Structures are given as C-alpha cells and as structure tokens.
Amino acid sequence: MLHAEKTLRADVAVIGGGVIGHCIAWEARRSGRSVALIDDAPGQGASWAAAGMLAAVSELHYQEEDLLELMLESSGLWPAFAADLARAGAADTGYLTTPTLAVGADAADRRALMDLRAVQQAHGLQVEPLTVRGARLKEGLLSPAISCALEIAADHQVDPRKLVVSLRELLATHGPGAVTAVDGATGGFAVDERAGSLLWENGRVAGVGLGHGRTVQATETIVANGLQAPTLGGLPAGLHLPLRPVYGDILRLAVPRHLRPLVTSTVRGLVRGVPVYIVPRQDGSVVIGATQREDTVSASEESLTADTAVSAGGVYQLLRDAQVLVPAVSELELLECTARARPATPDNAPLLGRVPEIPGLIIATGFFRHGVLLAPAAAVICRELMDGREDRRWAAMSPSRFSRPETPGHDVPDAIDHQKEPA
C-alpha cells in the first residue's frame, strides 16, 4: 500500500525503532493514536546489546539525583507496563523480578559498594548486606574469595530483544490499519534515516521526509533514534543535541546442564574497581557485560553510529572479571560477542521533552546506559506531552538544555525536505 502512496498519514511519527521508540509507539497507540514507526533496522542499535537490567538502585551514581528520580519513577512503572503488555497479548518479553546481588572482589571494592550503599540508603533505597557465606547459600557458584555481597531486591530485568519483538507484534496486530510500521521488514519500504528530514508547516513540525520523495505526515513527530538524532535534517536551528557514542561489549553464554542455574540473581560485580554483570536468562543462558569504551576498535572506517566492532580487550576483561566472581564462567559456551554504541550526554541524563516554541516535535534520545529501564517513563512523558500536559519534575531532562538560547527558528531544510517551511 505504501509503495503506491507518496505520503503516509499518522497521528504520531516515531523516528527510531529501538526499545525507546517501540515503547513510545505502544503508549501512543494505547492512547488511541495512529502511529508510524520509522526504522530501517529496528532493534538493531543499542537495544541489541542491552542486558535489560532494570537497575534503578544499583545504577545510582553520585551527583545524578535528577536522573535517579526518573529511574525510580520508571522502575515503579515497569510491573504495570509489563502486565499491560501481557494483557494485550504480548509474546514473552523476558520480564523477570530476578533480584540483584552487588558483589565486591577485593577490600577496595567492598569499600566502594558500602559507600554507595550509604547514598542509596539516604535516598530510602533498600540495599541489604549479606555475609559471604549467606551470599553463597543463595548463589552456590559464587567465588568464596569475594569481599562482600549486598542484596538489592528491587532491581529486576527484561530481555530487550524479546521486548522489541513483542512490541512489534503488538503494534502490527493491535487495531488493523491503525498502525503502520514503515520499514524494510514489514512494508518492503526501506528508509534511509540519515537522508530523512523533518517536515515543517506553518512553524510546526509536521512529520518527516523519507527517501525517494516519500513522507510521513504526523501531528506529533518524536525523535527517538538514539545516536542518529543529531544527523536528522531539519532540526530546529540552534538545537544542540550533544550525543557521543559510548561503546559496550556484551557476551551471551550457554550454561551446560550440570552448572544450571549458574546464578539465580543478577550478579553485579565490582572487580578491582571495574564493573561487570552476569544476568541469568529464563532459558538457562547468561548475559555478561559492562564494558564502557569511548573509543571504537573498528579496523575499518570510523562512523558515529554504525560501529559494531567488538573489542578483544573488552571481551577479555569481561571474561576475566566474571570468572573472579563466578569461576565456573570459564566452563560456559560462548555463544555471541556483540558491541554497540550507546548515546551518551554530558550529564548522563536523557534529552527528553519538547523543544520550546516548536510545536509538533518531541525529542527522546540520550538514554545512555538506562534506555531499557527508562522506556516506560519516556513513553508516559511523551504521551502526556501529546495530551498537552507537562510534568515539571522532568524539566531537567529538557532536550534544549545544552543549546544556546539566542538562536530561535529552525534550519532552512535541505533538498531532502520535500515540504519546506515557507519561512
């Protein structure tokens, strides 16, 4: 159908089909809006390498109180969000209330985790110290040489790959015709997002131009395409989206039958100051991750977003540190090494909200390490903005907070913008 038409109309155009874009699209759909979800490789970006830890408590960092509030908000939304998905007929999303065990390797790691616990407690968060013996009664394969263990019952998990697949299926089936996914997979309509440009009409954003003169016209356009957001054409002039790629390597491993379950909790370790986590999945496999690299190891040409090069040093570090916590990791089968770039901002908080003076446009990117956790909150915030409501609690996430205020208006769209603002 889309092949014949040059223009697709929807209430909401969501640019970007990762976990964030899918959750926003689903929330918009649930609120009765029609949605076009635009991505030529849905779920293949940062979402593909996300472990899916819903770790508001253990991911607390010093000096990030605004972000903590949003993380706790979204953590609180997750159970209902997951339940609603199941009720709507979603396939398995891998949502599990697996508890989290924070584990230190040496004395300095113990001190760091105990210091952090003081801050966590000051925020009213539950972090319970266990004896090493107590921890090993819960997790028999934990090394006896660990220095400390803390139980964090509130930090759970979801499987980001399963989540995208089930949201995709839900969107495709929930009200036939109402939702149109515009992508190579379902529409045979490949979209080159880099060539895409926002459409402007009477001073407001009115959708997005695709390749070959095709457009999606929408009342609201939501920019949720992660690191690619700044490369979108027709962004408001002066809007500075300071995203940088922070690379992460992630491993997927199969646990031989005689070692199952390897762990029953998500084990988040600090090994000589370096973080590592081991997330047990329902199928008996585990995911190991936590590397953060600001530089790419790509042996070919460098690219801001397309870099999926796995670091040999990163894989080595993950296997080394995971074995310090759970020695049996060396006996697992390595199924997959994957790397992706996450969109980081200068203050580690997302760029989330409206751009002042620009109707029709919402920005939702820069979720860095927290995209999966923050997705339900991002979806609710976007829906409320479309309803005309703005929750002032999230003002600190404003997408224009790094922009110069003295440059109103917007760029003159380039040749790819097929519905130029008269300006």
Place this chain on the structure above:
Amino acid sequence: MLHAEKTLRADVAVIGGGVIGHCIAWEARRSGRSVALIDDAPGQGASWAAAGMLAAVSELHYQEEDLLELMLESSGLWPAFAADLARAGAADTGYLTTPTLAVGADAADRRALMDLRAVQQAHGLQVEPLTVRGARLKEGLLSPAISCALEIAADHQVDPRKLVVSLRELLATHGPGAVTAVDGATGGFAVDERAGSLLWENGRVAGVGLGHGRTVQATETIVANGLQAPTLGGLPAGLHLPLRPVYGDILRLAVPRHLRPLVTSTVRGLVRGVPVYIVPRQDGSVVIGATQREDTVSASEESLTADTAVSAGGVYQLLRDAQVLVPAVSELELLECTARARPATPDNAPLLGRVPEIPGLIIATGFFRHGVLLAPAAAVICRELMDGREDRRWAAMSPSRFSRPETPGHDVPDAIDHQKEPA
C-alpha cells in the same frame, strides 16, 4: 543430473571434503582420474578452525620421530604444491612463506623452548636464537617482557578456508564432467554421511552408498572424513579407528590501521607452559589459537563430531596469553570465535594407508593438529597407493595398527548398503 541417476560412477570416491579430502581429490584428478568428492558440509569441519601453520619444525614433539619425518616430507612438498595450484589457475590459497618466531614468556618457557631446540637441532632443523632486542627489531609490537625468541625460517602458512575454496573451484572447472562434486551446495543433492555405508563387491570396496538409495561406484574409495570415519557403515570387520575429538578454539581479529602490521612473522608463544599462536594474514587480520580441550563445553546434547561450542575459558586463555606476547592484541577487533573438534589418535600420527587384504579402500584420517601441513603428503601417498606403489617409509601410519589382527573380513553391511557383498 545426479537427481535423475541413482548411481554415479567415478574412478575415485573421496569421502570427506576438508583440506585432506580436497587435496587428495585434486591429486587424484591431476593423475587423470575422475573423482567424486562427497561431503554435505565441505570445509566446515576441523579445516574451518585450522590456522594453517605449516609448522613441521615448531610442531616437533618428543617421541614423535615417525610423525616428524612425514611432516618434513609434506613441508618440503608445500612450495611445489602451492605453485602447481597457482599454475592450474587456483584462486588465492593464502600460501605465504611467513617465518615463525617461537617466543617464551618466562624463564621456564625459555628453558622448554631451548630444550626443544636441542632436539630440533639433533634432527638437523634450523632454529636460530635471537636476543629479545633483536626479536623486537623484527616485531616492534612484541612485549619487551618476553624471556626468549627463536627464529624458524622454514615454518610457513596457508589459509585453510581459502585453500578449500580454491581447490573446490579447481575441481569444478578442471575438465568439465570429469569431476562430480556430490554435495548440497553444487548438486542440490544432500548427503547424510552418517547413513552412508561402503559398498562391497567380490571382496573389495566398490564405492559408497548415500541416502535415498543413491550410490557412488568407484574403483578406489578414500575415507577422509575426519572424526566421522568410524561411523561409516560397512567398514572392514575388526578395523579399529581409535579417533577421539580434541577441541580447539580459534579467534579471528581485525587489526586497526594504526597497528598494522601487528606482526610480520607467525608468533608461536609458550606462556607459562601454555601454547598460543598469532598468525598474520595477508589482509591485515590475525588468527589466534592453540587451545586443546578433550572435553566439550556444549550446553546441549553431546555429539562426537558436530560439536562447535566455543569455550569461554578457551577464549579467555587465548586473549590473555596473546596479550602477554603482544600487548596490542587488546586493541584489536574480535571478528570471530570458532571451535571445532580435531580427530586425534593414540599416538598423534594419522591413520593413513590401505587396510591389508582389502582392495579398493584407503583410509586417510586422524591428522589431529597437522591436517593442513600433511595434506600434500597425504595426497601423494594416496595417489601412489592407487598407482600400486607403497612407500615403506609410512608403514608406521598404517590405519590398521590399532586393530586386532585376528579378525579378518568385514562387517555384514546394514540395510543402507544397497549393494551387499554376497559374503
């Protein structure tokens, strides 16, 4: 063509399409014989995870003098074999006269390598000690902390994957119609080798039965299917082929431009007694390997031959030890982790030659770590056997040396054997 015919006729039926099977098939073809090469997954077995080191000198092990003679023989054949392939129009086989540097990490490694050198010298082999400074003048990225370095000019390399591809192309094009490759890829004719059984006729092997009643009739049948050899039906009674799988993990890594070339020699290290090698390829990538595991890490059902499970501990060990020798390995891009099982024998020498009293049958398996190096010699030996000549130098490789001599004759073939020996 094969679809319509139930029987294919060839002078030689080669069972198994790894490096060994392909080299034998090519040598048979060069001698004017028609060849059927039978494999449902050519090149996907042990050959797929072979580094391709032609390392007769550095692979010398104590008490393996018979094997050494065969290795040196094949090492001597390699230059002409590679040149003949090129002359016949082969695509790039990755044959390179890269020298080898044997490197020790600590004092005990130095002692081990120097002790081995004494044996190598006793066999007249050239192994030249370098100072660490001298070694680092040749290889700038070698760690200054190594304990010793020895140059072995005679140990070269080939790319086993490229070798199989080019032999395959040569076989397919060399004399149309004369060579028929029977496999899923080129014939649309899937062969389940496990169901295959040798055909018998008047007391001699006369080919091999495939699935669905199809057969390959041949004057000579060569069993070159690695670990699967003992599972072949209709093997001579009492012929004991004591093959066991020895697993190995291998890594392929891309070297970023600023680190090229990572090494110009093949670096074979001994790191606290554990071997590791770094093989530089022509395209700038490197292959790292050397793990040997007798046990599988497979998380699913165990299988003698189909096990391709990569060991997390193996990958960790390879990355750890390679970094000890060349620290910049941590900055490489990890492209691939692969594992395969190699067919090992009790004395580490191949099962290569005729079975006494059984005309029409040649065994060529059990090449363990040395398949790529030994392939030209195996091909020549098989061709000479087909010519009616037997080189007594290789009597120690007899495939029946582990069999009880008191059981002549052969098994009564099972139902899959469509041309039963009248017995």
